[in-house]
Amino acid sequence: MTRIFLVVATVISAAYALWPLPTDFSTGTAALTLASDFHIDISAIPNPPQDLLDAISRTKGYLQTDQLEALVVDRGASYNQSLQNASSLVSLVLSYDSGVAGEPTSISEEAIDDIDSRVEGYTLTVPEDGSAATIKANSTLGLFRGLTTFGQLWYDLNNTTYTIEAPIAITDSPVFPYRGFMLDTSRNYFPVSDILRTLDAMSWVKMTTFHWHMVDSQSFPLEVPEFPELSLNGAYGPSLVYSTNDVQTIVSYANARGIDVLPEIDTPGHTAIIAQAYPEHVACPGATPWATYANEPPAGQLRFANANTTNFTASLISSVSARFPGKYFSTGGDELNTECYAIDESTQADLNTTGKTLEQALDTFTQTVQSVLEDSGKTPVVWEEMVLDFNLTLSNNTIVMVWISSADAAAVADKGFRLVQAPSDYFYLDCGAGGWVGANPSGNSWCDPFKTWQYAYSFDPVANLTDAQAKLVIGGEHLLWTEQSHASNLDSIVWPRAAASAELFWSGPGGNIKNSVFPDVPRLHDVAFRMTQRGVGAIALQPLWCALRPGVCDLTA
């Protein structure tokens, strides 16, 4: 794995606020203000896609409304004099590099391209003399990434929008193509507006994948027109459902922001709620004590040894996946409980009839479900147990998510699968919130302690991998399991922490946590404060006293 980390910097710039850090950039020390008639010029782009036009208007909106004061003790007051004399930037010109010809493709189309074919690179220049700034890219998605960077350059002082670091020159592209965030909408329900707000925040730190863990044992909030009973009986309530229109809204919103949606229907475990509509397909529903039959209440798993259940599951996956334009679909596969099947007479009868072991039956089930996906052009995604715990015949194309431990990545790579780093010991955002199971006062979070942004940031995505295996790592993601969260604490649990992996997988590992030139804490403060200005409730990582004094609250201070 190439670890690209080329900082071409000429000044120490504590206020510099780019996140993720561009792979190659330089800045100056000149003040530059944004002209009141500043505009973004796309005259060089014939027939610009609508989602690019929308991205341009959002960018101009942020430039107007961010109103972010520089995170320095005087909040930028001392820049006043130099701003009086500064040049003014009137325009930003977007253009494709010379290689692009014909009708441009949209951000939305490029965002769901094959993950190894996406082009996100761009170059950005902001001259100090007030002549036009430029963003150039080989793709519309690249232009969009450049706009996102441009939006992070500016501060506000008495209604003047400015930078004190002109001229700026950036050449940037990501190290890893998969940079994700996972949200569980089953343990607790999240309104569509919460998801859209989360997608906005993801786009600001250049994430590419919304991994949507839609359903689980506790609720089935997804409307599936072919199987309406699933949400009718399994959602928390009639208004706590993602309708087909809602899904379309979310997918369009994500794609227009450069984000692919990876839907997950977790099977065959984590499916107790299906019993509310289809009791015949579920083994040990509500079995007690739940701790024997499930990792958390309620118990209940699909009867995968049963041919009808297998066909039902394949139809369900087919119905759902057809409504998502992305090429990737997760069938889950984590935490199968074998005790549940041992007491399920129906499963035991099926196994006896077919003469299969549980593992052989799972293999048949998995192959059936995977072939439905592959027949419709989708690439299956699974949790690591499907590779490490069971001997299954999976498509070579399968992408495996490593979650139990970061130490498991090497074993998955040994088997030759591409993998996404989602290790609980670094990227689980729910860890450290204490035990949530009732009547258990001394219970602790199973994955205690809390994973701080800086701990997550220290993750090495290619640890213990050979150079050849490292190529199998397509990226990683932060994850939020929602036993203890919903709309009230979504933003505060996720942001700005999830930005840690966004930078790790864009800029490359081995980042600059101890680098005195571009230390991370002040940049991450900046992201958090800008998110808050944009309506995302990112939390304070430190007292404001520290946020205004870069490095002073470091352990090495």
Place this chain on the structure above:
Amino acid sequence: MPLFITAIVLALSAIPCCLSIWPIPRSLDSGNQILKLSGSFDISINFTNPPQDLLDAVTRTKYSIQTDQLGRLTVGRGSSDSTAFGSAKTLRTLMLALEQSASTAQPIATEAVVALDARDEGYSLSVPLDGSAGVVSANTTLGLLRGLSTFEQLWYTYDGTIYTNYAPLTIVNDSPAYAYRGFMLDTARNFFSVSDIKRTLDAMYLVKINTFHWHITDSQSWPIQVVQFPELAQAGAYSTNQSYTPNDIQDVVTYAGERGIDVLVEIDTPGHTAIIGASHPEYVACYLSDWITFAGEPPAGQLRLADASVANFTAAVLAAVAETLPSTMFSTGGDELDTACYAADGPTQMMLNESGRTLFEALDIFTSTTHGALHALGKTAVVWEEMVLEYNTTTLRNDTIVMVWISSDDAAAVVQKGYRIVHAPSNYFYLDCGAGEWIGNDPTGNSWCDPFKTWQESYTFNPLANISSAQVSLVLGGEQLLWTEQSGPENLDSIVWPRAASSAEIFWTGDTLPDGFDRVGNISEALPRLHDVRYRMVQRGIKAIRLQPEWCALRPQVCDG
């Protein structure tokens, strides 16, 4: 194999009668029948010239009952209750009755700041099944307010009908087991607006918390504008917009008082005062020196306590703030003195040498000066435990209230010295624990008081552990606390609620449930009620978090361990 549906039915049959009240009254007799609330429901007052803040409380209660719109936390959210709506009676009136002569009725805000040992929060409540008037009776308007907060929690809404399923209900002489039930907020590490504080006070009212411990300043910022010392906030607030004007302070105090909440302001001294150096560098030792050597956290800097002019300045600042506050209590802090800071401070060493005093002897004199100023204003001093356990302070008045924070194990030692205590132990009640390290450049660092203190861990706290029966009266109560290195308005509600309700019940209800059973031993009974008050908070605009998947919240005990 048990069917899904069977598990649910079994669980329902185990639900105790009174899910919704938090803290649970010490006396409670309730039925399980439906009583509807009339569309013309009103609350009447049986005495003339009721104080305005009681009238306002009545208005708020009526409004909350109409707007809570809370569906009962059961599968179906109350649909099974609706079958009884047709035959149920309707409640038209709740009457508030003062048991003493009405001429003695004081504003709630007045009674909320009466000295702790004289405060009267008791009330009785009856809600008959037959639709005849409900009654809240009490000796004080403060007691009536507590009765209203109980009454508000009885009501659910299903399909437009407001009803309770606990009729008939009788509560006789419910009163708190402990006089002090608090919540502490640090507004110095990060700033919180007056509206954030008011929203918090609303939630505190709902669970009968009676003290807002306002840790208003610390080393990072000085957000309180003190009229006589304007330079403190001018140089020490994060910005003008991030400071409390005298009007803001009065606004908070009034809002709290109307909700039965006393405001205990703390100006932490002589440590935790680096920010004073921004306006008075001559008063601060090791100002902005290496924090790892000289402070528990950045920035370093403490008042030069051995300097008489610093002691006089400090006393004047404390008095200037305290004299504007109605509370009988004021905290001078006193935690985490860094002795290395003073050892390295030339002026402090010179003054100690000249006076021939040890550091702690100088601290004793400093404290007698600051506390003397408070005593002259009729205030009772409150201090952190180190003032008693570590610094050998000899001049503390006997009536000083000591907050135990370092460990719950320290309570007995403080009580041994004869002081009254407030339980604020980090190992049970610190709401910030478990959020990881916030110091920069420390990827493997953890929260110093890890792990996270869950509501249920807090709930098992025993206020009388290792306290002899003769010393029980020294235990005033307790509080949960939020230090705000890692929080601001964005996560205030989610860190605090519903967890801080845990201590509210410990110190109101005491050891025993109204049915005589041990409260902690029946923690399974508590969670459904806590879910309920949490969902009610959310209906009122407080962003309390989910304690479990909603699947569990609708199925009491099914997700127990």
